[in-house]
Amino acid sequence: MDQTQTGIAFEHNSAQQPASARSIKMAARNVRLDYYNERIGQLLNVLAGIDLSVHTGELVSIVGPSGCGKSTFLTAVDGLISIDDGEIRVDDQIITKPGPDRAMVFQNDSLFPWRTVLQNVTYGLELQQKMPRAQMLERGRALVELVGLQGFGDHYPHELSGGMRQRVNIARALAPDPQLLLLDEPFAALDAQTREFMQAELLKILERTQKTALFITHQIDEAIFLSSRVAVFSARPARIKEIVSIDLPKQRTLAIKLDPRFRHLQDHIWRLIEEESAQTGMHNHA
Numbered sequence: 001m002d003q004t005q006t007g008i009a010f011e012h013n014s015a016q017q018p019a020s021a022r023s024i025k026m027a028a029r030n031v032r033l034d035y036y037n038e039r040i041g042q043l044l045n046v047l048a049g050i051d052l053s054v055h056t057g058e059l060v061s062i063v064g065p066s067g068c069g070k071s072t073f074l075t076a077v078d079g080l081i082s083i084d085d086g087e088i089r090v091d092d093q094i095i096t097k098p099g100p101d102r103a104m105v106f107q108n109d110s111l112f113p114w115r116t117v118l119q120n121v122t123y124g125l126e127l128q129q130k131m132p133r134a135q136m137l138e139r140g141r142a143l144v145e146l147v148g149l150q151g152f153g154d155h156y157p158h159e160l161s162g163g164m165r166q167r168v169n170i171a172r173a174l175a176p177d178p179q180l181l182l183l184d185e186p187f188a189a190l191d192a193q194t195r196e197f198m199q200a201e202l203l204k205i206l207e208r209t210q211k212t213a214l215f216i217t218h219q220i221d222e223a224i225f226l227s228s229r230v231a232v233f234s235a236r237p238a239r240i241k242e243i244v245s246i247d248l249p250k251q252r253t254l255a256i257k258l259d260p261r262f263r264h265l266q267d268h269i270w271r272l273i274e275e276e277s278a279q280t281g282m283h284n285h286a
């Protein structure tokens with residue numbers, strides 16, 4: 001275990017090693033998935049052979065046209081739906097069901113309104129019953145602080161802003177010390193200013209906890225700002241259209257969004273998605 005500056009223990013990983021020496025945290029190979037559509041009695045091919053790896057300590061974003069299969073892929077990595085071909089491994093173990101090594105964060109917080117911030121954060125730990133109550137509360141308090149909510153542990157969700165509720169969501173996901181965070185458009189419901197602030201906050205949180213993350217977003221600048229690589233999905237059935245390396249300094253502040261290289265990447269990814277959307281006519285209905 002590793003002590004972070006906030007005093008919370010997280011499993012040690014190799015994020016500080018050079019990229020070449022890093023281990024692979026998540027590896028998806030040739031992932032195919034079909035949904036059965038009862039209304040028309042047909043199989044709908046959603047994922048048509050996804051190959052994607054995420055290194056330990058890395059944040060990889062997924063972007064792509066609406067309805068192409070991004071959430072489906074993330075749900076498969078979480079183990080909530082089974083795939084029809086290929087394999088998904090986390091720490092070299094094939095995924096067949098959800099597990100404490102993975103945690104999801106959604107757009108809409110699913111906090112319990114009758115529990116305080118601290119009680120929401122410790123909820124998963126209570127279910128696990130792996131640590132004594134005092135240790136659980138200590139970890140919960142440290143996480144509340146980690147996500148910048150010191151002083152709000154005894155508040156209820158309705159007393160918080162949208163950005164604060166998403167902080168609680170992130171703290172709750174981190175509580176069982178997952179190896180891989182799966183974030184499905186977590187900031188989509190926030191106003192533009194809060195959203196930018198939360199992007200910078202998320203980077204700080206990931207740096208302190210040394211977590212690995214897979215992040216879905218509709219917003220190209222959010223993907224570039226947060227990621228070391230951006231995976232662009234094709235229109236459904238989804239394949240990897242391109243994996244774009246974000247060769248920007250690792251330490252990022254929001255000012256980097258004004259850098260010409262940032263603009264160039266934004267333009268490049270926008271074109272890739274536009275090509276896919278045009279193909280399905282999605283851009284007419286956006």
Ligand SMILES: Nc1ncnc2c1ncn2[C@@H]1O[C@H](COP(=O)(O)OP(=O)(O)O)[C@@H](O)[C@H]1O
Nearest residue numbers: 035036046065066067068069070071072073236
């Ligand atoms: N539970 C489900 N049953 C059948 N079809 C589904 C289900 N969930 C999603 N779909 C369909 O699968 C496709 C991909 O959906 P989704 O993964 O949510 O896309 P994205 O997150 O990229 O917008 C869509 O066409 C959607 O209608």
Ligand SMILES: [Mg+2]
Nearest residue numbers: 070071072184
């Ligand atoms: Mg989605």
